[in-house]
Amino acid sequence: MNQRSSNLLDEALGLDQTIEPWPLRGRAVVIEDRVETSGSFVLHHLLKRSLSPNSSNVSIFIAFAQPFSHYDRILRKLGCNLVLQRDNSRFFFFDMLMLQCPGGHEGITPEGGLIALYGKIHKTILALPEVSRKNVSIIIDDLSLMEVAVNGSSDYVLDFLHYCRTLTSEFDCSLITLNHEDIYSSADRPTFLLQMEYLADILIKAEPLATGLATDVHGQLTVLSKSMNYGQESSRNNTSNFHFKVKENIVECFYPGSRG
Amino acid sequence: MAESICRLLRDGALEGEHAPALTIKDSIASPFGFHVFAHVLSQLSSFILAGKSQSRGLVVVCFSRSPSFYLELLKNKGIDVVSSDKRIQTLDCYSDPLGWKSRLTETGNFMACSHETSISRTTNVFKDVKHMDKLYNSIVELGKGLVGGGKIRFSVAIDSVDEMLRHASMSSVSGLLSKLRSHDQVSSIFWLLHSDLHEAKVTAVLEYLSSMVAGLEPLHQPANGQRGDMENFSLIEHNLKKGKFHVRFKRRNGRVRVMVQFSLQLSEKERIDKANVVLPFEHQGNGKPIQIYDGRRSLADSKHERPVGATETVQTSEDSGRGEIIYYRDSDDEMPDSDEDPDDDLDI
DSSP: OHHHHHHHHHHHHTOSSOOSSOTTTTOEEEEEEOSSSOOHHHHHHHHHHHTOTTOOOEEEEEESSSOHHHHHHHHHHTTOOHHHHHHTTSEEEEEOTTOOOOTTBTTBOHHHHHHHHHHHHHHHHHTSOHHHHTSEEEEEEOHHHHHHHTTTOHHHHHHHHHHHHHHHHHHOOEEEEEEEHHHHTTSSSOHHHHHHHHHOSEEEEEEOOTTOOOSSOOEEEEEEEOOSOTTSTTOOOEEEEEEEEEOSSOEEEEOTTOOO | OHHHHHHHHHHOOOTTSOOOEEEEEEBTTBOOHHHHHHHHHHHHHHHHHTTOSSEEEEEEEESSSOHHHHHHHHHHTTOOTTTSOSOEEEEEOSSSTTOHHHHHHHTTOOOOOHHHHOOOTTEEEOOOTTOHHHHHHHHHHHHHHHHOSTTOEEEEEESOHHHHHHHSOHHHHHHHHHHHHHOTTEEEEEEEEEGGGSOHHHHHHHHHTOSEEEEEEESSOOOGGGTTOHHHHHHHHHHTTOEEEEEEEEOTTSOEEEEEEEOSSOOHHHHHHHHHOOOTTSOOTTSSOOOOOOSSSOHHHHHTSOOOBOSTTTOOGGGTTSOBOOOOOSOTTSOTTOOOOTTTTOOO
Protein backbone atom coordinates (compact mmCIF):
# COMPACT_ATOMS: atom_id res chain seq x y z
CA MET A 1 0.00 0.00 0.00
CA ASN A 2 2.84 2.38 0.92
CA GLN A 3 4.68 1.55 -2.28
CA ARG A 4 1.54 2.11 -4.30
CA SER A 5 0.53 5.34 -2.50
CA SER A 6 3.78 7.19 -3.20
CA ASN A 7 3.68 6.08 -6.81
CA LEU A 8 0.62 8.13 -7.72
CA LEU A 9 2.57 11.34 -7.29
CA ASP A 10 5.69 9.73 -8.75
CA GLU A 11 3.68 8.44 -11.69
CA ALA A 12 2.24 11.86 -12.38
CA LEU A 13 5.75 13.34 -12.40
CA GLY A 14 7.46 10.51 -14.25
CA LEU A 15 9.48 9.54 -11.17
CA ASP A 16 8.08 6.04 -10.91
CA GLN A 17 10.44 4.64 -13.50
CA THR A 18 14.11 5.45 -13.64
CA ILE A 19 15.37 8.56 -11.90
CA GLU A 20 18.67 8.71 -13.73
CA PRO A 21 18.78 10.94 -15.64
CA TRP A 22 16.50 13.02 -13.46
CA PRO A 23 13.06 13.06 -15.16
CA LEU A 24 12.43 16.66 -14.13
CA ARG A 25 15.61 17.98 -15.69
CA GLY A 26 15.13 21.17 -17.64
CA ARG A 27 11.66 21.68 -16.20
CA ALA A 28 10.13 24.22 -13.86
CA VAL A 29 7.87 22.72 -11.20
CA VAL A 30 5.57 25.06 -9.30
CA ILE A 31 3.79 23.81 -6.20
CA GLU A 32 0.77 25.86 -5.09
CA ASP A 33 -0.79 25.29 -1.71
CA ARG A 34 -3.21 26.90 0.67
CA VAL A 35 -3.45 27.46 4.40
CA GLU A 36 -5.73 24.44 4.77
CA THR A 37 -3.55 22.18 2.65
CA SER A 38 0.16 22.75 2.99
CA GLY A 39 2.15 21.65 -0.04
CA SER A 40 5.42 21.37 1.86
CA PHE A 41 5.16 17.60 1.81
CA VAL A 42 5.46 17.69 -1.98
CA LEU A 43 8.63 19.72 -1.66
CA HIS A 44 10.04 17.26 0.85
CA HIS A 45 9.06 14.32 -1.32
CA LEU A 46 10.80 15.79 -4.37
CA LEU A 47 13.88 16.58 -2.31
CA LYS A 48 13.99 13.02 -1.06
CA ARG A 49 13.57 11.65 -4.61
CA SER A 50 16.30 13.90 -5.97
CA LEU A 51 18.72 12.65 -3.31
CA SER A 52 17.96 9.02 -3.99
CA PRO A 53 20.98 6.71 -3.61
CA ASN A 54 20.34 5.53 -7.18
CA SER A 55 20.98 8.90 -8.72
CA SER A 56 23.79 11.40 -8.98
CA ASN A 57 21.42 14.31 -8.60
CA VAL A 58 22.50 17.36 -6.63
CA SER A 59 20.04 19.63 -4.83
CA ILE A 60 20.51 23.31 -4.11
CA PHE A 61 17.97 24.31 -1.47
CA ILE A 62 17.11 28.00 -1.03
CA ALA A 63 15.43 28.28 2.36
CA PHE A 64 13.43 31.34 3.27
CA ALA A 65 10.94 29.51 5.48
CA GLN A 66 12.77 27.18 7.90
CA PRO A 67 16.25 26.47 9.22
CA PHE A 68 18.31 23.47 8.20
CA SER A 69 17.38 21.53 11.34
CA HIS A 70 13.71 21.58 10.36
CA TYR A 71 14.30 19.95 6.97
CA ASP A 72 16.85 17.57 8.42
CA ARG A 73 14.32 16.31 10.97
CA ILE A 74 11.57 15.84 8.37
CA LEU A 75 13.77 14.16 5.79
CA ARG A 76 15.16 11.76 8.40
CA LYS A 77 11.61 10.52 8.97
CA LEU A 78 11.39 9.97 5.24
CA GLY A 79 14.62 8.01 5.28
CA CYS A 80 17.00 10.64 3.98
CA ASN A 81 20.03 12.01 5.90
CA LEU A 82 20.58 15.60 4.83
CA VAL A 83 23.75 16.01 6.92
CA LEU A 84 25.36 13.10 5.11
CA GLN A 85 24.20 14.40 1.73
CA ARG A 86 25.57 17.84 2.57
CA ASP A 87 28.90 16.36 3.55
CA ASN A 88 28.96 14.40 0.29
CA SER A 89 28.33 17.60 -1.69
CA ARG A 90 25.01 16.35 -2.98
CA PHE A 91 22.99 18.82 -0.93
CA PHE A 92 23.70 22.55 -0.72
CA PHE A 93 21.66 24.53 1.77
CA PHE A 94 21.41 28.31 1.35
CA ASP A 95 19.99 29.72 4.57
CA MET A 96 18.15 32.89 3.55
CA LEU A 97 16.30 33.40 6.81
CA MET A 98 18.51 36.29 7.73
CA LEU A 99 18.50 37.85 4.29
CA GLN A 100 17.51 41.44 4.64
CA CYS A 101 17.50 43.80 1.76
CA PRO A 102 16.42 47.16 3.10
CA GLY A 103 17.11 49.91 0.67
CA GLY A 104 20.55 51.34 1.08
CA HIS A 105 21.69 48.95 3.79
CA GLU A 106 25.44 48.60 3.26
CA GLY A 107 24.75 49.26 -0.38
CA ILE A 108 22.75 46.07 -0.72
CA THR A 109 19.55 46.74 -2.60
CA PRO A 110 16.69 44.24 -2.83
CA GLU A 111 17.66 43.56 -6.38
CA GLY A 112 21.31 43.34 -5.44
CA GLY A 113 20.58 40.68 -2.84
CA LEU A 114 18.88 38.47 -5.41
CA ILE A 115 21.57 39.13 -8.00
CA ALA A 116 24.14 37.91 -5.50
CA LEU A 117 22.01 34.84 -4.73
CA TYR A 118 21.78 34.00 -8.43
CA GLY A 119 25.54 34.41 -8.74
CA LYS A 120 26.05 32.06 -5.81
CA ILE A 121 23.81 29.38 -7.36
CA HIS A 122 25.59 29.69 -10.71
CA LYS A 123 28.98 29.42 -9.02
CA THR A 124 27.89 26.34 -7.06
CA ILE A 125 26.75 24.59 -10.22
CA LEU A 126 29.94 25.44 -12.10
CA ALA A 127 32.01 24.04 -9.25
CA LEU A 128 30.31 20.63 -9.53
CA PRO A 129 31.89 17.74 -11.39
CA GLU A 130 30.81 17.57 -15.01
CA VAL A 131 28.66 14.49 -14.42
CA SER A 132 26.67 16.19 -11.65
CA ARG A 133 26.19 19.47 -13.45
CA LYS A 134 23.48 18.00 -15.62
CA ASN A 135 21.45 16.69 -12.68
CA VAL A 136 20.85 19.69 -10.45
CA SER A 137 17.59 20.58 -8.72
CA ILE A 138 17.14 24.11 -7.46
CA ILE A 139 14.48 24.13 -4.74
CA ILE A 140 13.01 27.32 -3.29
CA ASP A 141 10.94 27.41 -0.09
CA ASP A 142 9.03 29.61 -0.50
CA LEU A 143 8.31 32.46 -2.92
CA SER A 144 6.03 34.52 -0.71
CA LEU A 145 8.78 34.79 1.90
CA MET A 146 11.28 35.64 -0.80
CA GLU A 147 9.00 38.49 -1.75
CA VAL A 148 8.96 39.63 1.88
CA ALA A 149 12.75 39.49 1.97
CA VAL A 150 12.95 41.91 -0.98
CA ASN A 151 10.51 44.36 0.56
CA GLY A 152 7.47 43.12 -1.27
CA SER A 153 8.76 43.54 -4.79
CA SER A 154 7.26 40.73 -6.84
CA ASP A 155 9.07 42.11 -9.90
CA TYR A 156 12.47 41.35 -8.37
CA VAL A 157 11.25 37.87 -7.47
CA LEU A 158 10.10 37.31 -11.05
CA ASP A 159 13.42 38.62 -12.37
CA PHE A 160 15.27 36.21 -10.10
CA LEU A 161 13.06 33.31 -11.17
CA HIS A 162 13.70 34.21 -14.80
CA TYR A 163 17.43 33.94 -14.24
CA CYS A 164 16.91 30.63 -12.44
CA ARG A 165 14.87 29.58 -15.47
CA THR A 166 17.87 30.31 -17.69
CA LEU A 167 19.77 27.78 -15.60
CA THR A 168 17.25 25.14 -16.68
CA SER A 169 18.22 25.93 -20.27
CA GLU A 170 21.97 26.21 -19.72
CA PHE A 171 22.49 23.27 -17.38
CA ASP A 172 19.25 21.29 -17.69
CA CYS A 173 18.56 22.03 -14.01
CA SER A 174 15.13 21.48 -12.60
CA LEU A 175 13.57 24.40 -10.74
CA ILE A 176 11.12 23.54 -7.95
CA THR A 177 9.27 26.28 -6.08
CA LEU A 178 6.55 26.50 -3.49
CA ASN A 179 4.00 29.30 -3.59
CA HIS A 180 0.97 30.07 -1.44
CA GLU A 181 -1.98 30.44 -3.73
CA ASP A 182 -4.39 32.04 -1.28
CA ILE A 183 -2.03 34.95 -0.57
CA TYR A 184 -2.34 36.13 -4.14
CA SER A 185 -5.66 34.78 -5.40
CA SER A 186 -7.73 37.33 -3.53
CA ALA A 187 -6.28 40.21 -5.51
CA ASP A 188 -8.33 41.73 -8.30
CA ARG A 189 -5.86 40.42 -10.76
CA PRO A 190 -3.59 37.73 -9.29
CA THR A 191 -0.74 38.61 -11.62
CA PHE A 192 2.07 37.07 -9.61
CA LEU A 193 0.21 33.80 -9.25
CA LEU A 194 -0.56 33.71 -12.96
CA GLN A 195 3.03 34.54 -13.85
CA MET A 196 4.12 31.51 -11.85
CA GLU A 197 1.53 29.31 -13.53
CA TYR A 198 2.73 30.42 -16.94
CA LEU A 199 6.33 29.79 -15.90
CA ALA A 200 5.56 26.26 -14.75
CA ASP A 201 6.13 23.24 -16.95
CA ILE A 202 4.52 21.20 -14.20
CA LEU A 203 1.97 22.73 -11.84
CA ILE A 204 1.09 20.85 -8.65
CA LYS A 205 -1.85 22.18 -6.68
CA ALA A 206 -2.60 21.10 -3.13
CA GLU A 207 -6.18 22.03 -2.36
CA PRO A 208 -8.82 21.16 0.20
CA LEU A 209 -11.70 18.90 -0.75
CA ALA A 210 -14.85 20.57 -1.99
CA THR A 211 -16.72 18.56 0.62
CA GLY A 212 -14.74 20.06 3.47
CA LEU A 213 -12.70 18.46 6.23
CA ALA A 214 -12.30 14.71 6.59
CA THR A 215 -10.32 12.47 8.90
CA ASP A 216 -9.07 10.07 6.25
CA VAL A 217 -8.33 12.59 3.55
CA HIS A 218 -6.32 15.75 4.06
CA GLY A 219 -6.76 17.22 0.63
CA GLN A 220 -6.31 16.65 -3.06
CA LEU A 221 -3.42 17.07 -5.45
CA THR A 222 -3.84 18.13 -9.05
CA VAL A 223 -0.83 17.71 -11.30
CA LEU A 224 -0.86 19.59 -14.61
CA SER A 225 2.03 18.67 -16.84
CA LYS A 226 2.50 20.75 -19.98
CA SER A 227 3.70 19.22 -23.18
CA MET A 228 7.21 20.20 -24.21
CA ASN A 229 6.76 19.22 -27.86
CA TYR A 230 5.30 22.34 -29.36
CA GLY A 231 3.89 21.87 -32.80
CA GLN A 232 4.27 18.11 -32.74
CA GLU A 233 1.45 15.65 -33.31
CA SER A 234 2.17 14.10 -29.94
CA SER A 235 1.85 17.41 -28.15
CA ARG A 236 -0.56 16.89 -25.27
CA ASN A 237 -0.94 18.24 -21.77
CA ASN A 238 -1.37 15.64 -19.04
CA THR A 239 -3.45 16.04 -15.93
CA SER A 240 -4.07 13.88 -12.90
CA ASN A 241 -5.96 14.30 -9.68
CA PHE A 242 -5.92 12.28 -6.48
CA HIS A 243 -6.40 12.60 -2.75
CA PHE A 244 -3.70 12.54 -0.12
CA LYS A 245 -3.22 11.96 3.58
CA VAL A 246 -0.09 13.15 5.37
CA LYS A 247 1.22 10.70 7.95
CA GLU A 248 4.21 10.79 10.27
CA ASN A 249 6.72 9.16 7.94
CA ILE A 250 4.95 9.07 4.63
CA VAL A 251 2.24 10.62 2.54
CA GLU A 252 -0.43 8.38 1.11
CA CYS A 253 -1.91 9.23 -2.27
CA PHE A 254 -4.98 7.49 -3.59
CA TYR A 255 -7.76 7.98 -6.09
CA PRO A 256 -11.06 9.36 -4.79
CA GLY A 257 -13.29 6.62 -3.46
CA SER A 258 -10.56 3.99 -3.37
CA ARG A 259 -10.17 4.07 0.38
CA GLY A 260 -12.43 1.61 2.18
CA MET B 1 -7.65 29.76 -40.05
CA ALA B 2 -4.03 29.45 -39.05
CA GLU B 3 -3.21 29.15 -42.76
CA SER B 4 -5.03 32.41 -43.45
CA ILE B 5 -2.96 34.14 -40.82
CA CYS B 6 0.28 32.72 -42.17
CA ARG B 7 -0.59 33.72 -45.72
CA LEU B 8 -1.27 37.29 -44.71
CA LEU B 9 2.01 37.49 -42.87
CA ARG B 10 3.72 35.87 -45.82
CA ASP B 11 2.26 38.34 -48.31
CA GLY B 12 3.43 41.22 -46.14
CA ALA B 13 2.84 44.92 -46.48
CA LEU B 14 1.61 46.88 -49.45
CA GLU B 15 3.48 49.95 -50.55
CA GLY B 16 2.54 52.89 -48.40
CA GLU B 17 0.78 50.79 -45.78
CA HIS B 18 1.75 49.50 -42.37
CA ALA B 19 2.98 45.95 -42.08
CA PRO B 20 0.37 43.37 -41.09
CA ALA B 21 0.57 42.76 -37.36
CA LEU B 22 -0.76 39.76 -35.49
CA THR B 23 -1.57 39.54 -31.79
CA ILE B 24 -1.85 36.00 -30.47
CA LYS B 25 -3.58 36.13 -27.11
CA ASP B 26 -4.51 33.43 -24.65
CA SER B 27 -5.15 32.99 -20.94
CA ILE B 28 -4.24 30.45 -18.28
CA ALA B 29 -7.58 28.72 -18.81
CA SER B 30 -6.61 28.01 -22.42
CA PRO B 31 -2.83 28.25 -22.56
CA PHE B 32 -2.32 27.35 -26.20
CA GLY B 33 -0.96 30.68 -27.32
CA PHE B 34 2.59 29.45 -27.58
CA HIS B 35 1.51 26.51 -29.72
CA VAL B 36 0.00 28.98 -32.18
CA PHE B 37 3.08 31.19 -31.99
CA ALA B 38 5.34 28.21 -32.70
CA HIS B 39 3.19 27.18 -35.64
CA VAL B 40 3.15 30.65 -37.20
CA LEU B 41 6.88 30.99 -36.62
CA SER B 42 7.70 27.74 -38.36
CA GLN B 43 5.32 28.45 -41.26
CA LEU B 44 6.68 31.92 -41.88
CA SER B 45 10.24 30.65 -41.58
CA SER B 46 9.66 28.02 -44.23
CA PHE B 47 8.05 30.60 -46.52
CA ILE B 48 11.05 32.89 -46.08
CA LEU B 49 13.60 30.17 -46.69
CA ALA B 50 11.71 28.97 -49.74
CA GLY B 51 11.63 32.49 -51.13
CA LYS B 52 7.83 32.50 -51.19
CA SER B 53 7.31 35.50 -48.95
CA GLN B 54 7.70 39.22 -49.28
CA SER B 55 10.19 39.27 -46.40
CA ARG B 56 13.67 37.95 -46.93
CA GLY B 57 14.59 37.57 -43.29
CA LEU B 58 13.15 36.99 -39.85
CA VAL B 59 14.19 38.44 -36.50
CA VAL B 60 12.96 36.40 -33.53
CA VAL B 61 12.99 38.42 -30.32
CA CYS B 62 13.35 35.83 -27.54
CA PHE B 63 12.12 36.74 -24.07
CA SER B 64 10.46 33.65 -22.68
CA ARG B 65 12.57 30.93 -24.25
CA SER B 66 16.18 30.61 -25.23
CA PRO B 67 17.34 31.11 -28.83
CA SER B 68 18.51 27.50 -28.88
CA PHE B 69 14.95 26.44 -28.10
CA TYR B 70 13.73 28.13 -31.29
CA LEU B 71 16.56 26.72 -33.36
CA GLU B 72 15.60 23.27 -32.11
CA LEU B 73 11.92 23.95 -32.74
CA LEU B 74 12.58 24.95 -36.35
CA LYS B 75 14.97 22.06 -36.82
CA ASN B 76 12.23 19.65 -35.71
CA LYS B 77 10.07 21.17 -38.42
CA GLY B 78 12.71 20.47 -41.01
CA ILE B 79 14.02 24.03 -41.06
CA ASP B 80 17.76 24.05 -40.55
CA VAL B 81 18.55 27.59 -39.56
CA VAL B 82 22.27 27.10 -39.15
CA SER B 83 23.09 25.57 -42.48
CA SER B 84 20.75 27.70 -44.61
CA ASP B 85 21.95 31.09 -45.71
CA LYS B 86 21.45 33.61 -42.99
CA ARG B 87 17.77 34.43 -43.15
CA ILE B 88 16.83 34.00 -39.50
CA GLN B 89 18.41 35.72 -36.55
CA THR B 90 17.46 35.68 -32.90
CA LEU B 91 17.73 38.64 -30.54
CA ASP B 92 18.42 37.04 -27.17
CA CYS B 93 16.47 38.90 -24.50
CA TYR B 94 16.27 35.68 -22.50
CA SER B 95 19.77 34.85 -21.27
CA ASP B 96 20.66 38.11 -19.55
CA PRO B 97 17.82 40.59 -20.02
CA LEU B 98 18.82 42.88 -17.15
CA GLY B 99 22.58 42.55 -17.36
CA TRP B 100 22.90 40.65 -14.11
CA LYS B 101 25.67 38.44 -15.47
CA SER B 102 27.64 41.46 -16.60
CA ARG B 103 27.28 43.08 -13.18
CA LEU B 104 28.41 39.91 -11.43
CA THR B 105 31.34 39.56 -13.81
CA GLU B 106 32.45 43.10 -13.00
CA THR B 107 32.55 42.28 -9.30
CA GLY B 108 34.38 39.04 -9.96
CA ASN B 109 31.47 36.91 -8.82
CA PHE B 110 30.60 35.32 -12.10
CA MET B 111 32.35 33.11 -14.56
CA ALA B 112 30.60 32.22 -17.76
CA CYS B 113 30.66 28.58 -18.71
CA SER B 114 31.63 27.38 -22.16
CA HIS B 115 27.98 27.15 -23.13
CA GLU B 116 27.52 30.85 -22.48
CA THR B 117 30.72 32.04 -24.11
CA SER B 118 30.18 30.24 -27.37
CA ILE B 119 29.03 32.76 -29.90
CA SER B 120 26.30 31.55 -32.13
CA ARG B 121 26.07 32.72 -35.68
CA THR B 122 22.37 33.17 -35.33
CA THR B 123 21.92 34.97 -32.00
CA ASN B 124 22.72 38.30 -30.39
CA VAL B 125 22.45 38.94 -26.67
CA PHE B 126 20.49 41.96 -25.51
CA LYS B 127 20.97 43.05 -21.91
CA ASP B 128 18.86 46.15 -21.45
CA VAL B 129 15.20 45.19 -21.83
CA LYS B 130 14.00 48.18 -19.82
CA HIS B 131 14.85 50.49 -22.67
CA MET B 132 12.51 50.08 -25.57
CA ASP B 133 14.39 52.55 -27.76
CA LYS B 134 17.54 50.48 -27.57
CA LEU B 135 15.52 47.33 -28.19
CA TYR B 136 13.92 48.89 -31.25
CA ASN B 137 17.29 49.89 -32.63
CA SER B 138 18.68 46.41 -32.04
CA ILE B 139 15.76 44.76 -33.82
CA VAL B 140 16.03 47.05 -36.82
CA GLU B 141 19.78 46.73 -36.96
CA LEU B 142 19.54 42.97 -36.88
CA GLY B 143 16.87 42.97 -39.56
CA LYS B 144 18.88 45.24 -41.83
CA GLY B 145 21.88 43.05 -41.24
CA LEU B 146 19.85 40.16 -42.64
CA VAL B 147 18.39 41.83 -45.71
CA GLY B 148 20.58 44.84 -46.28
CA GLY B 149 19.23 48.29 -46.92
CA GLY B 150 16.97 49.46 -49.66
CA LYS B 151 13.50 48.09 -50.09
CA ILE B 152 14.04 44.50 -49.08
CA ARG B 153 11.97 43.66 -46.05
CA PHE B 154 12.22 41.46 -42.98
CA SER B 155 9.69 40.11 -40.49
CA VAL B 156 9.73 40.29 -36.70
CA ALA B 157 8.44 37.77 -34.16
CA ILE B 158 8.25 38.61 -30.43
CA ASP B 159 7.60 35.64 -28.16
CA SER B 160 6.41 37.59 -25.13
CA VAL B 161 5.01 41.08 -25.02
CA ASP B 162 4.23 40.31 -21.35
CA GLU B 163 7.91 40.38 -20.46
CA MET B 164 8.31 43.67 -22.31
CA LEU B 165 5.39 45.10 -20.32
CA ARG B 166 6.93 43.90 -17.08
CA HIS B 167 10.07 45.91 -17.74
CA ALA B 168 8.75 48.96 -19.57
CA SER B 169 5.67 51.12 -19.66
CA MET B 170 2.68 50.42 -21.86
CA SER B 171 3.32 53.56 -23.88
CA SER B 172 6.92 52.67 -24.65
CA VAL B 173 6.04 49.10 -25.60
CA SER B 174 3.20 50.20 -27.86
CA GLY B 175 5.52 52.83 -29.28
CA LEU B 176 8.06 50.17 -30.20
CA LEU B 177 5.43 47.98 -31.85
CA SER B 178 3.95 50.91 -33.71
CA LYS B 179 7.35 52.01 -35.01
CA LEU B 180 8.13 48.51 -36.17
CA ARG B 181 4.80 48.27 -37.99
CA SER B 182 5.41 51.51 -39.79
CA HIS B 183 9.07 50.86 -40.64
CA ASP B 184 9.37 50.65 -44.42
CA GLN B 185 11.54 47.54 -44.22
CA VAL B 186 9.29 45.54 -41.94
CA SER B 187 7.13 43.12 -43.88
CA SER B 188 5.10 41.66 -41.03
CA ILE B 189 5.21 41.34 -37.27
CA PHE B 190 3.55 39.07 -34.72
CA TRP B 191 3.66 38.68 -30.96
CA LEU B 192 2.23 36.61 -28.10
CA LEU B 193 0.28 38.04 -25.18
CA HIS B 194 -1.24 36.42 -22.09
CA SER B 195 -4.31 38.60 -21.71
CA ASP B 196 -5.07 37.74 -18.09
CA LEU B 197 -1.76 39.23 -16.92
CA HIS B 198 -2.87 42.73 -17.84
CA GLU B 199 -5.68 45.19 -17.51
CA ALA B 200 -8.24 45.14 -20.27
CA LYS B 201 -7.01 48.46 -21.64
CA VAL B 202 -3.51 47.04 -22.24
CA THR B 203 -4.93 44.20 -24.30
CA ALA B 204 -7.13 46.67 -26.12
CA VAL B 205 -4.18 48.90 -27.03
CA LEU B 206 -2.30 45.96 -28.52
CA GLU B 207 -5.36 44.83 -30.43
CA TYR B 208 -5.78 48.30 -31.88
CA LEU B 209 -2.20 48.06 -33.14
CA SER B 210 -2.94 44.75 -34.82
CA SER B 211 -4.46 43.96 -38.19
CA MET B 212 -5.15 40.41 -36.97
CA VAL B 213 -6.02 39.14 -33.52
CA ALA B 214 -5.95 35.40 -32.87
CA GLY B 215 -7.56 34.56 -29.55
CA LEU B 216 -7.71 31.30 -27.67
CA GLU B 217 -10.45 30.64 -25.16
CA PRO B 218 -11.56 27.63 -23.18
CA LEU B 219 -14.50 25.65 -24.49
CA HIS B 220 -15.92 25.49 -20.99
CA GLN B 221 -15.52 28.06 -18.26
CA PRO B 222 -14.86 26.49 -14.85
CA ALA B 223 -16.76 28.14 -12.01
CA ASN B 224 -14.30 29.98 -9.79
CA GLY B 225 -16.37 29.40 -6.72
CA GLN B 226 -16.05 25.69 -7.04
CA ARG B 227 -12.36 25.12 -6.64
CA GLY B 228 -11.44 21.61 -5.74
CA ASP B 229 -14.56 20.19 -7.29
CA MET B 230 -14.08 17.06 -9.37
CA GLU B 231 -16.40 18.39 -12.03
CA ASN B 232 -14.24 21.49 -12.18
CA PHE B 233 -11.18 19.28 -12.60
CA SER B 234 -12.86 17.57 -15.54
CA LEU B 235 -13.48 20.94 -17.15
CA ILE B 236 -9.89 22.00 -16.57
CA GLU B 237 -8.66 18.72 -18.02
CA HIS B 238 -10.93 19.15 -21.02
CA ASN B 239 -9.81 22.75 -21.54
CA LEU B 240 -6.17 21.71 -21.55
CA LYS B 241 -6.84 19.53 -24.58
CA LYS B 242 -9.28 21.58 -26.61
CA GLY B 243 -10.16 25.18 -27.00
CA LYS B 244 -11.87 27.78 -29.09
CA PHE B 245 -9.75 29.59 -31.63
CA HIS B 246 -11.10 32.79 -33.10
CA VAL B 247 -9.42 35.22 -35.45
CA ARG B 248 -10.40 38.77 -36.22
CA PHE B 249 -9.09 40.30 -39.42
CA LYS B 250 -9.16 44.01 -40.09
CA ARG B 251 -9.52 44.44 -43.81
CA ARG B 252 -8.10 47.34 -45.72
CA ASN B 253 -11.60 48.51 -46.51
CA GLY B 254 -12.22 48.89 -42.80
CA ARG B 255 -14.46 45.88 -42.43
CA VAL B 256 -13.79 43.24 -39.84
CA ARG B 257 -13.96 39.55 -40.55
CA VAL B 258 -14.29 37.09 -37.70
CA MET B 259 -13.66 33.37 -37.89
CA VAL B 260 -14.20 30.85 -35.14
CA GLN B 261 -12.98 27.32 -34.89
CA PHE B 262 -13.71 24.83 -32.16
CA SER B 263 -11.16 22.26 -31.16
CA LEU B 264 -7.59 23.12 -31.85
CA GLN B 265 -6.57 19.55 -32.51
CA LEU B 266 -8.23 16.85 -34.50
CA SER B 267 -8.22 13.24 -33.54
CA GLU B 268 -6.95 10.74 -36.07
CA LYS B 269 -10.51 9.72 -36.99
CA GLU B 270 -11.50 13.34 -37.42
CA ARG B 271 -8.50 13.91 -39.67
CA ILE B 272 -9.35 10.92 -41.82
CA ASP B 273 -12.99 11.93 -42.05
CA LYS B 274 -11.97 15.45 -43.03
CA ALA B 275 -9.66 14.17 -45.74
CA ASN B 276 -12.47 12.04 -47.16
CA VAL B 277 -14.83 14.96 -47.60
CA VAL B 278 -15.11 15.78 -51.29
CA LEU B 279 -15.65 19.43 -51.88
CA PRO B 280 -17.65 21.19 -54.57
CA PHE B 281 -15.67 21.82 -57.77
CA GLU B 282 -13.31 19.02 -56.85
CA HIS B 283 -16.16 16.57 -57.35
CA GLN B 284 -15.30 13.73 -59.66
CA GLY B 285 -18.91 12.70 -59.75
CA ASN B 286 -20.04 9.21 -60.57
CA GLY B 287 -19.87 9.49 -64.29
CA LYS B 288 -23.20 11.20 -64.57
CA PRO B 289 -23.49 14.78 -65.73
CA ILE B 290 -23.29 17.33 -62.93
CA GLN B 291 -25.73 20.15 -63.05
CA ILE B 292 -24.52 23.37 -61.54
CA TYR B 293 -26.54 26.56 -61.64
CA ASP B 294 -24.19 29.44 -62.34
CA GLY B 295 -26.69 32.21 -61.70
CA ARG B 296 -26.44 33.83 -65.15
CA ARG B 297 -29.34 32.02 -66.76
CA SER B 298 -32.78 31.02 -65.59
CA LEU B 299 -33.19 27.51 -64.46
CA ALA B 300 -35.79 26.91 -67.18
CA ASP B 301 -33.26 27.82 -69.88
CA SER B 302 -30.60 25.70 -68.38
CA LYS B 303 -32.84 22.64 -68.48
CA HIS B 304 -32.70 22.64 -72.26
CA GLU B 305 -28.95 22.86 -72.38
CA ARG B 306 -26.33 20.37 -71.53
CA PRO B 307 -25.48 20.84 -67.88
CA VAL B 308 -22.06 22.23 -67.13
CA GLY B 309 -19.64 19.78 -65.69
CA ALA B 310 -16.72 20.45 -63.49
CA THR B 311 -14.54 17.42 -63.72
CA GLU B 312 -11.98 15.82 -65.87
CA THR B 313 -13.88 12.57 -65.97
CA VAL B 314 -16.91 14.09 -67.67
CA GLN B 315 -14.84 16.06 -70.11
CA THR B 316 -14.70 14.61 -73.58
CA SER B 317 -13.74 15.97 -76.96
CA GLU B 318 -17.40 16.70 -77.58
CA ASP B 319 -17.48 18.82 -74.47
CA SER B 320 -14.57 21.03 -75.39
CA GLY B 321 -15.74 24.55 -75.76
CA ARG B 322 -18.65 24.06 -73.35
CA GLY B 323 -18.65 25.81 -69.97
CA GLU B 324 -16.79 24.01 -67.27
CA ILE B 325 -15.69 24.80 -63.79
CA ILE B 326 -12.29 23.45 -62.99
CA TYR B 327 -10.98 24.28 -59.57
CA TYR B 328 -7.26 24.63 -59.03
CA ARG B 329 -5.91 25.20 -55.61
CA ASP B 330 -3.92 28.38 -55.14
CA SER B 331 -0.83 26.51 -53.94
CA ASP B 332 0.27 23.21 -52.58
CA ASP B 333 0.15 24.79 -49.16
CA GLU B 334 -3.56 25.29 -49.35
CA MET B 335 -5.62 22.75 -47.48
CA PRO B 336 -8.71 21.33 -49.19
CA ASP B 337 -11.13 23.38 -47.15
CA SER B 338 -9.06 26.49 -47.20
CA ASP B 339 -10.79 29.44 -45.67
CA GLU B 340 -9.04 31.98 -47.85
CA ASP B 341 -11.46 34.45 -49.23
CA PRO B 342 -10.68 34.92 -52.95
CA ASP B 343 -12.22 38.36 -52.76
CA ASP B 344 -10.00 39.38 -49.90
CA ASP B 345 -7.89 41.60 -52.11
CA LEU B 346 -10.84 43.65 -53.24
CA ASP B 347 -10.65 47.23 -52.18
CA ILE B 348 -14.12 48.55 -52.74
